[in-house]
Amino acid sequence: MQPVILTTATRYLMPMLLLLSAFLLFRGHNLPGGGFIGGLVAAGTFILHNFAFGVQETRKLLRVNPLMITATGLLIAMGSGVVGLLTGKPFLTGQWITLPLGKGEGLHIGTPVTFDIGVYLVVIGATLTIILALAEGE
Amino acid sequence: MNTLIAVLVGVLFGAGIFLMMSRTPVKLIIGLVFLSNAINLLIFDAAGLTRGIPPIIATGAETMAGSSADPLPQALILTAIVISFGVLAFALVLFNRTFKSLTARDLNELKATDT
């Protein structure tokens, strides 16, 4: 039997929480937040889902094995390090491009941001791997 | 406040060590958590405490205000928190596995070096 309040609440909370996690991730460079925190929030969201609907449902929702998410995250993080390498700088040197927004302001997009996305994915993947595997039991 | 945190670090550390020396597996793991918390707090405190102002560069400013908290220990601790969670999970499952396959409930029963 599924707890009604929890399932209902989860249904409404999930999109908001995931949005929050993405928000935390992207604002992290300038305000509190970042890949670690965002990733933990996202992982927490799925764990909430797991408690409400059970592991099978959560795995269905995720579609991929969380280990794949971990691996993708690591690859993205390393890949953003390679970008610096390609320009002849040491591994992981930040590379930025600035998109002009007018009025002397600009939007900075750079490899540290993609690196943070990698961190975000690794945190989600590793946390979910652990919790889901434990929740499933043996 | 520094002094108070220092005392707290000592208490947490001592409690962690005490639990780790126990022969019950769960106590050992809880001791591990205590220890990592104590160390995080130690780094935080040893670097000096600054009330209230996070290490964030204010809009319009180019550099961080001098009165802000020290960002370096925070960066160290942030990753440490997440990692200790991973390590804790691993330790927990490893212990679980070991005690199940050896059907031991006392850490002293696990003294062979090559089982």
Next chain:
Amino acid sequence: MISTAVISGFALALFAPAIHRFKPAWSGGIFALLPLSLFVFFFSCISEISGGVEIVESVSWAPQVGAAFSFYLDGLSLVFALLITGLGTLIIFYSGGYLHGHPNLGRFYTYMLGFMASMLGLVLASNVISLFIFWELTSLSSYFLIGFDHHRESARSAALQALLVTGIGGLALLAGLIMLGLAGGSQEIYQLLGQEDIIRSHPLFVPMLILVLAGAFTKSAQVPFHFWLPSAMEGPAPVSAYLHSATMVKAGVYLVLRLSPVFAGSAAWHTSLALFGGVTMITGAWLAIVQTDMKKLLAYTTVNGLGMLVFLTGIGTPLALQAAVVFLIAHALYKGSLFLSAGVVDHETGSRNVRELRGLYRRLPLITIAAVLAGMSMAGLPPLVGFIGKELIYESVLSAPGPGQLAAAAALLANALLLAATGVLLLRPFFRRSTAETDSDSGHRVSIDLWLGPVVPAAAGLALGLLPGLLSGTLVSSAATAVAAKHVEVHLSLWHGITPMLVLSLVTVAFGCALYVAYISKESLVDRWRWLGSAGPDRWYAVGLEALKALAHWQTRLLQSGHLHHYVLTIVLTTVILTAVTMIRLKGFLIPSTDLDVRAYELFIVILMILAALVAVRAKSRLSAIVAMGVIGYGIALIFVDFGAPDLAMTQFIIETMTVILFVLVIYRLPRYRSISGRGSRLFNGVVATASGVLMTCLVLVAHGVREGSRLSEYFATNSLLLAHGRNVVNVIIVDFRGMDTLGEITVLSLAGIGVYALLKLRPHAGIKGEKKQSATSELEQESTDN
């Protein structure tokens, strides 16, 4: 070009198994092409080198410690390089026939070529550090070669013995070479050679001499380290021929000759070399006679030869050094040939026992010729190169400074014993008519890859004996010049007229023959001496090794009790005591000033946390301990909030929640909470834990006092926005300034995830899921009702 010569051997060694698999029937010949071409190359250098040119090549390696891969080719190196590549060609070719069809033959070539390359590197190295590296590589590859038949226990223990003895010597050598480099102000040997006055007056001269000699003596099997060499005969015949006659054991001799200009002139050097060499040559020859196994017998004659070389270097006159170089060449030729012959005998008859073998000349005529020629050279009979060598030895001992008669007597005794040993090796096995055997065995055809190896060096020994001019003008003089550090004129000839040396030679022959006759008639008496081979150092080695193992076992058990409690206790107590003692001694416990700026809510949080810690310590159930743990975690998050660390606070909140979830998921699977420890040990643990806590508190307080503004933090604070376009300095440090650390950390996190997954999901026997869960849950319920 020289460095290419060295590297090519290693490169081919890497691909040897693949090439062997591709063409197993031809591999011996294919691999022999490399040493052959290297031989041709070094041969072409002869005229240049004997003209006085020295070739130096250098590749920088670690300039901070003065280490470089530098190579240096002069007369001495050239002689060794020619022997290594020349014999290497024959022996690798021979291996193809000897080990034909062996399943691990490809691997054997790897070891053999690797060994050859390391040996070449050793004799060509100019830098003492690279010399040491190659020195150790020869020990290592010989370990693999001796233990090639690793399914036999005796082969394994012989390999280990050789490795341990030469390895320990190698360490001593390293220390000696470093001291030498420090004293001489250079790591390059050819630069050290000009510094002998400074080195000789250096305070570290005696230790450095002892250490270098320890290295050389272990490698070159001088008494009392001679025992590993006969044991090393466990390796296949080509290995014995190559490593333990012609090359590896000569490494020590090479070292002694190479450094001779630096050390010569000190009495300690001459005395110790002559003494050890003299004892070794007599011991080796004596122990050779009493052997019945051909290879063992040859091994002891090698010990004799090595002793002779060291002895001559110890005498150190230009004449003696010249004799050493000639004897070196002669010895390598005849010993290589004899070992390979013994290998063929073993291969064809299945026996190596000199008491049992009979009438080999009928079955193996070609091998007989080779063995006899080589044997005559070993016995020092004309017209072979061994005779020239022996004449030179007598000439040099007669003119030697110091107790010349004693030296001459020792050399005479050693040579006579050697002659008798040659008789034991050859006469009966090859020429005594067999009683049982029929003529059907006669003229057994031996394939070319087996006979070429023994025949060529024996023939070379004959050719050099008949035409000594081939050696004298070029190779020997430049090598002796290099060793003596001044020009040495060399005139070699077979016939000098009636000289004291000839008389001594005749006496040697007569004495040797008498010894042989005595041996034949009193065989049982001889057998009584055999225990000498296994007594003494060999026994000490065995006892020492056992003692070392027992010590290791004892100390492992002492330190690794297997009780986690003991480990924690050891670590904590060591830390506490060492730190506390140091702090008290340096008066570090002066706590600067107490900061009592505490607000009420902060005090409340901290007291709550301290209480929670006490609850956790005294908790009787798992749940209450976990709740206490949660209180502390959230308390820390609140502290982070209070002191300007919003990132940390958020992370801590979420992680704490996850940790509690984690525990709840796992807890019912873990053993229940119990108090197992007794009251006394709990009290003791409490005292230790309190001490560690107090120490930590003190350390934190002291840390406040010594803290200075961190330059790093300042840099981050200034450059975060300008360089990394981020306002959240913490995040910028994580993803940009210290990105490499973060990458490592997320890798650890991934590994933890994979580890948990593997432990839970990948298991050989999956349990019955539902049932287990049920019983575990009921246990949890039971516990909560208990409380």
